[in-house]
Amino acid sequence: MHNQEIAWALSEIADLMDIIGENSFKVRAFRQGALIVESIESPVTKLVARNQLSKIRGIGKGLCAEIESLVHYEKSQLLEKLRNEVPPGLLEILDLPNVGISSVRTFFKAGITTIEELEEMAKARKIRQLPGQGPKTELAILRGIEMIRRRSGKFPIGIAKSAAESFVHFLKNLPEVNRVELTGDLRRHEEMVQEIYILCTAEEESALLELLKKHPSATHILDEGAGYLRFRLTFGIPMHIEVTSEAEFIPRWVETTGTEAHWQALQDLRREQASHYNNPWQSYQTTEEAEENYYESLQLPWIAPELRDSGQEVEKAKQGKLPKLIKEQDIRGDLHIHTKWSDGVSSLEEMVMACQSRGYEYMAITDHSQSLHIARGLSEEQLLKQKKAIESLNKNSADFTVFSGVEMDILTDGRLDYPDEFIQEMDLVIASVHTSLRQERHKIHNRIEQALKNPHVDILAHPTGRLLGSRDPYDVDIDWLFDLAAKTGTVLEINASPERLDLSANLVKQAKERDILIAINTDAHDRARLGDIQYGINNARKAGLEKEDVLNCYSLKEVQKILNKPKSKRNSRS
Structure with a gap:
């Protein structure tokens, strides 16, 4: 045994x-x-x-x-x-x-x-x-x-990633396994994942695969053969384990990470150059360094996994036109956070300490507004009381700032949940649609238009209302929405919650083309969920965003300067 x-x-x-x-x-x-x-x-x-x-x-x-x-x-x-x-x-x-x-x-x-x-x-x-x-x-x-x-189809990245990381950790702890890396959909950070794909090397390939068949989570063997095993996990997602040789590990990692189009573009380039990949990658300290060397063998800079998609990125890499993608350390703060004041789990003070521990310069507390009773939305009186509590915290912190904000509901008839004279006193106002998501397009448009044209609404949260794998977006003309956001200077959100990832990477790319400023926020209701920011960053990277495209990559002074501008001038980066 x-x-x-x-x-x-x-x-x-x-x-x-x-x-x-x-x-x-x-x-x-x-x-x-x-x-x-x-x-x-x-x-x-x-x-x-x-x-x-x-x-x-x-x-x-x-x-x-x-x-x-x-x-x-x-x-x-x-x-x-x-x-x-x-x-x-x-x-x-x-x-x-x-x-x-x-x-x-x-x-x-x-x-x-x-x-x-x-x-x-x-x-x-x-x-x-x-x-x-x-x-x-x-x-x-x-x-x-x-x-x-x-038990079929595709699975939201948040669920797939958690299961994948657990399995990678398990494999790394097996003495017979030498090397383990995540590949496929998850390494490209696709929002919906067809299967978890793990690549590894092992001393005894067949013995490892036989052991994996007995794993408690392997409920059904889907396929097996020389060097691989596919089985279904308990909650339905397929797991693909491939065991390869040390010599072939890096080429296989590159091949299985990108789409078929990306790999084909690399092979076409190799034939064009009449080059060969015969570098002893084991001499490198990390697999990441070895992978960079693989691209260097093609006279290319390393191409981030998130960009390995259509094959066109290979030509851009040749021309030196790849974007300088946003990184996690570029994020200076989180501008959409909930607390116990509404439907959050953590207290105001706990959320502040958690953001400080992440090295942020600032954050925004944006609890729900009064009409969202299911989320214990705050009355004007409660919100003013919270604002005073935040002001007190700011007085005691010289190097960290908490914005007093609110996530304000856009009501079914287009009205906003608080009057203008009230919200103009807030540091940051987020507007969002939470109710009547199946309204006809003209009604949805009316609601969004009233919010985006309001001079005090800074950000439109989760702009399409989707939930990955379980709820389609509401009926909105995306071109119309982006044109309106660009015209009014309203920031659009990448909601980093892995249940949402709204805006999607494809839509973020379109927003960038219109020079619309993006905010990457967690919508965290619990301090443990502040780490979800990474999902939003990955979405932004897939869209080719650089740090100047993202509001919360700017310093505190720069963010304050942007928010103090008239909205119509905010999409100007100067």
Whole structure:
């Protein structure tokens, strides 16, 4: 029995114990035991045969007995007992994307034991009443259930990336694996992913592939052959693992990262140059450096994965016309953030500290406006009270600024949620459509027009209203919207939430062509979601954005200068 198989069994025991509320020390012991077994270089079977297992620090008497049972009989009585105690439906719930053990334990305590019961509670908006849960949890649950039932098509990048990173981490910790890299759709940061594609090298290719077939998440083998395995994960997305040789790793990484058109353009160029790639890439410290060398062998600068699309980027690279793409370190602040004042999870102070820890110069607090009752929108009185709290924070911070803002609803009849004389006192005003998303085009246009023509509305948030994989954009003429944004000087948002990514990369590219200023914001309701900014940055990179195209890449003084300009002059970078 492979060490990893033993670790999987111990992890399952810990999970099942955790669900039923077993003693936390026992749960922790089995979780720690799984990590210890994964880290042991020698086969555990040999340690058991030599009676040396109990000598390893962290392996107590009870844990040792379970491991020995797994080695001798390839089963555990404790594991079988726990499997019988935990309702099977709870394990199906655990398979839902972004649903963890603590949530499943909470659902179990509330009497929820099946996906159907969970779905009913989520639709009735009762999940948010449970400890540690909220409206975002309900939305994630309903979308996850829909995905499980579909088990086909493409999957939002946020879900696919989380699963991929977990699997890459697992492979990197296997002693027989030498090199692991993510490739394909995810490395290009496609917003919807057809499959997770991982490229690796290993000492024993066939042994690794056989082990992967036994992975707890590999519910169905789709295809297998020399050097590869494709299987479906529990929530439906296909996983493609390819094992290649050290000599072929870099060419295969380049080939599998880009589209077929990109690879063909590279091969055409190589034939044109009559060049060969025979550099010993293993002499480079990192695979990234080796990949740069591959492009250098074609007399090209390195082409970012996000741009490896139509093949035209190869010609641009030859001509030295590739954009200098925005990077995460270019972001100076986040201008769309929620707190506990409305429907957020984290407090104002927690969000401020989290943004400071990211090295930002500024941020904007933009809680929901009064008419969005479902999100506990703020009345004028509440918003003024919050504004004073923000002013107090700013007085105590010399090197960090919090903008007092609001995400203001555009009402169904086109009116804005606060009067002009009120919003003109805010540092930053975001307008957005949250309700009646299926209105006829002329009504949607009227709403957007009223907002963008308002001199106090700075940013239009999630401009098309889409949710990746579950909700189409509302009916809006994009050319009309962009023309209006350009004319009025309204900033358009890339909402970096992986559930939205709105604007899409294709639309951002069109906005850039019209010289429309973009803001990349997280719309974070929890300090943990501030890291979602990377999804928005990747979208911007796919669109070819440079830092001067993005509002929150400017310094605090520059942002204040832009916001103090009349709107019609804001798209001018001077």
